[in-house]
Amino acid sequence: MLRDIIKKEIQDTIMSPRFVFTFLLCTILILLSVYTGINNYQAELKEHSAAVALNRKNLEGQQSYGTLAGLGTKINRRPQVLSTVVSGIWEAVGRVAVVNIAYDPSMIDSKYSSNPIFAVFGSLDLTFIVKIVLSLFAILFTYDAIVGEKERGTLKLALSNRVPRDTLILGKAIGGFVSLLIPLIIPLVLGLLILMIYPNISLSGGDWLRIGIICLLFLLYLSVFFTLGLFISARTTRSSTSFLILLFIWVTFVTIIPKAAVMMAGQIKPIPSVHKITAQKDAYLQEIQKEAMTEYKKFSDENPRPGKDKPEERERWNEKYKEWAEDFQRRLTGKIDEKNAAIERDYQAKMRQQQKLAVNLSRVSPASALMFSTMSLARTGVDEHERFLNSVKMYKPIFTKWINEKMMRSLNLSGGEQPKPDLSDMPQHEFMPERFGESMTRVLPDLFLMVFLIILFFVGAYVSFLRYDVR
Amino acid sequence: MLEAKDLTKKYEDGLLALDHLNFKVEPGEIFCMFGANGAGKTTAINLFLGFIPPTEGTALIEEIDVVKEPLKSKDYVSFVSENVMLYGNFTAYQNLDYFSKLAGKRNLTKAEYAHVMKRVGLQEEAFDMRTKNFSKGMRQKLGIAVAILKDAPNLILDEPTSGLDPKSGQEFLDLIIELRDKGKSIFISSHDIFRAKQIADRVGFMLQGKLVMMKTKKELKGEDLNKLYIDYMQEHSGAE
Ligand SMILES: Nc1ncnc2c1ncn2[C@@H]1O[C@H](COP(=O)(O)OP(=O)(O)OP(=O)(O)O)[C@@H](O)[C@H]1O
Numbered sequence: 029m030l031r032d033i034i035k036k037e038i039q040d041t042i043m044s045p046r047f048v049f050t051f052l053l054c055t056i057l058i059l060l061s062v063y064t065g066i067n068n069y070q071a072e073l074k075e076h077s078a079a080v081a082l083n084r085k086n087l088e089g090q091q092s093y094g095t096l097a098g099l100g101t102k103i104n105r106r107p108q109v110l111s112t113v114v115s116g117i118w119e120a121v122g123r124v125a126v127v128n129i130a131y132d133p134s135m136i137d138s139k140y141s142s143n144p145i146f147a148v149f150g151s152l153d154l155t156f157i158v159k160i161v162l163s164l165f166a167i168l169f170t171y172d173a174i175v176g177e178k179e180r181g182t183l184k185l186a187l188s189n190r191v192p193r194d195t196l197i198l199g200k201a202i203g204g205f206v207s208l209l210i211p212l213i214i215p216l217v218l219g220l221l222i223l224m225i226y227p228n229i230s231l232s233g234g235d236w237l238r239i240g241i242i243c244l245l246f247l248l249y250l251s252v253f254f255t256l257g258l259f260i261s262a263r264t265t266r267s268s269t270s271f272l273i274l275l276f277i278w279v280t281f282v283t284i285i286p287k288a289a290v291m292m293a294g295q296i297k298p299i300p301s302v303h304k305i306t307a308q309k310d311a312y313l314q315e316i317q318k319e320a321m322t323e324y325k326k327f328s329d330e331n332p333r334p335g336k337d338k339p340e341e342r343e344r345w346n347e348k349y350k351e352w353a354e355d356f357q358r359r360l361t362g363k364i365d366e367k368n369a370a371i372e373r374d375y376q377a378k379m380r381q382q383q384k385l386a387v388n389l390s391r392v393s394p395a396s397a398l399m400f401s402t403m404s405l406a407r408t409g410v411d412e413h414e415r416f417l418n419s420v421k422m423y424k425p426i427f428t429k430w431i432n433e434k435m436m437r438s439l440n441l442s443g444g445e446q447p448k449p450d451l452s453d454m455p456q457h458e459f460m461p462e463r464f465g466e467s468m469t470r471v472l473p474d475l476f477l478m479v480f481l482i483i484l485f486f487v488g489a490y491v492s493f494l495r496y497d498v499r
Numbered sequence: 500m501l502e503a504k505d506l507t508k509k510y511e512d513g514l515l516a517l518d519h520l521n522f523k524v525e526p527g528e529i530f531c532m533f534g535a536n537g538a539g540k541t542t543a544i545n546l547f548l549g550f551i552p553p554t555e556g557t558a559l560i561e562e563i564d565v566v567k568e569p570l571k572s573k574d575y576v577s578f579v580s581e582n583v584m585l586y587g588n589f590t591a592y593q594n595l596d597y598f599s600k601l602a603g604k605r606n607l608t609k610a611e612y613a614h615v616m617k618r619v620g621l622q623e624e625a626f627d628m629r630t631k632n633f634s635k636g637m638r639q640k641l642g643i644a645v646a647i648l649k650d651a652p653n654l655i656l657d658e659p660t661s662g663l664d665p666k667s668g669q670e671f672l673d674l675i676i677e678l679r680d681k682g683k684s685i686f687i688s689s690h691d692i693f694r695a696k697q698i699a700d701r702v703g704f705m706l707q708g709k710l711v712m713m714k715t716k717k718e719l720k721g722e723d724l725n726k727l728y729i730d731y732m733q734e735h736s737g738a739e
């Protein structure tokens with residue numbers, strides 16, 4: 029009986045026009061996205077090696093350690109091979125960090141900044157297609173699963189037989205799911221096959237493991253919408269109502285919750301504005317200036333400047349004043365730097381808190397959960413970006429130390445020509461991409477959330493159907 | 500055998516759609532229930548099939564209480580609904596095959612399906628056609644074919660002749676008589692007094708949820724059922 033229902037459900041769907049339409053569109057979109065993903069990756073790879081070579085040449089061309097110190101070295105981030113399926117935020121954040129003795133390093137030169145049209149449309153990666161297009165298909169396949177059969181009258185006819193309702197809903201769920209998977213799995217496997225046999229794309233075993241889990245997440249994500257569709261279709265009496273409700277929930281999940289989460293996080297955990305930070309710094313500066321005045325007054329009170337008639341004492345006083353002033357100056361700058369650093373740290377900490385809150389709030393939506401988890405797995409997300417930036421920040425003092433030593437030595441050598449920089453012992457920036465276990469710890473909550481939603485919606489559909497008015 | 504004992508249905512909105520309905524349909528008997536639109540015929544059928552719970556009373560199929568043993572009772576009844584709808588993407592064959600399997604008839608051959616479809620008067624070209632292109636009458640015939648294939652001892656038909664052309668209507672009557680002669684209990688709700696009169700062993704008139712009159716074939720002999728019905732209805736609706 030269950031088998032008959034499953035078979036019928038699959039046959040019924042496969043023979044429907046929407047199946048053909050979905051299958052075609054899925055195939056086109058998935059293959060297109062894998063293809064563009066591969067192309068982008070290869071272009072990035074080329075650009076990357078060109079940029080690395082250029083940087084090397086630039087460094088070697090420097091005449092002295094002094095100019096090298098000012099120019100600094102450029103750290104080019106290696107493109108991620110899994111950006112072919114999940115482009116993540118890597119197109120929006122910079123690809124290059126300049127490390128020199130002057131500034132705090134930051135990432136510049138993103139793909140979006142070099143060609144803003146990319147920013148307008150975003151990339152057509154596989155995650156996007158699954159998140160937007162396929163989830164809509166999942167709804168399209170299920171919005172009338174129950175209510176449609178009621179409207180057609182086939183539910184009554186079926187239930188005039190010895191058919192337990194739980195068998196019927198189970199059969200419909202399994203059959204419907206299988207027929208949703210067909211137009212998804214076939215092009216997906218084709219896409220992965222292309223990825224596998226494409227020259228110059230080498231995927232390690234670890235990468236395949238990650239891809240496997242990304243695919244699992246895709247599946248779970250679509251199951252969420254599938255069971256949701258089943259649930260709503262078992263709670264409505266008209267398929268048009270069911271479709272509208274589902275569309276509304278879909279819009280809420282896919283666009284509203286993520287945006288609202290960011291806004292809410294901004295309200296709950298506000299970060300001070302740039303103006304405020306500047307004002308804070310200025311206020312401290314004024315405070316310090318006032319302090320300087322009083323300290324100076326104190327000094328001059330305790331050490332009255334001898335009159336013009338005592339040149340020797342006056343000379344000594346000048347010496348003493350110079351010493352005091354230098355020391356005082358150093359202390360003040362130290363204080364200011366410390367304060368500024370503290371303000372900056374505080375700002376960063378608050379920003380991170382806000383980000384974290386925004387991420388966690390938005391995770392209620394399976395669409396966000398999908399985004400974050402696949403980005404974690406593809407290592408193209410915020411966390412990997414931060415890890416990279418941190419590695420660059422950690423590299424900066426190493427580089428600075430090296431270049432300073434070199435400069436000192438070349439100064440000591442001084443006299444005639446400055447020596448040409450020798451790069452052979454220049455410390456290199458190193459970055460270890462995140463290991464699988466660490467990525468997974470961030471993926472698990474999203475995975476569990478989706479599983480939870482699937483169970484919730486399925487139980488909802490099941491219970492609703494047992495009491496569904498079939499007339 | 501179909502039996503209603505004080506069967507009563509009051510909808511959530513307070514409407515008393517069925518008021519202490521009592522009747523029995525014996526094996527080898529055709530019972531025709533007449534009544535104006537909204538009289539409560541479909542409500543009674545929905546109660547027999549367990550689609551809605553009764554407010555009071557019981558519906559029995561082969562002496563099985565349909566509330567207590569909903570699944571078991573369905574083994575003994577075939578149902579043709581008012582407006583038969585099928586899986587539009589399926590052909591007539593596929594529809595028959597699916598519903599027969601649900602009915603527990605798993606080993607039917609294509610020839611048997613074809614035979615039954617012929618018997619209900621479906622033209623042969625339609626056997627392999629997708630039913631979304633079927634007319635109402637064609638769907639009705641296929642619905643009857645589904646019921647025949649189930650081969651249950653009881654048959655419930657809700658306005659079965661409503662979409663049929665005169666020839667098909669006559670063929671349908673012959674079919675019903677054949678089934679009755681095989682000993683099935685047949686309950687038909689209908690407006691079609693002219694046709695129903697030819698086959699009914701017993702008729703009942705329903706008015707606002709009440710079975711107000713019941714007559715056997717013998718009692719009806721020589722009477723003009725049509726006139727009787729209209730007179731009766733006028734009389735009673737006038738009285739209220
Ligand atoms: N779910 C419901 N809730 C409230 N009232 C209902 C419901 N279903 C039917 N009714 C009412 O019950 C009464 C009987 O309806 P029913 O469908 O049984 O009539 P019927 O005799 O089959 O009519 P027809 O000849 O038009 O098919 C009608 O007044 C109808 O409005």
Ligand SMILES: [Mg+2]
Nearest residue numbers: 540541542581
């Ligand atoms: Mg009716």
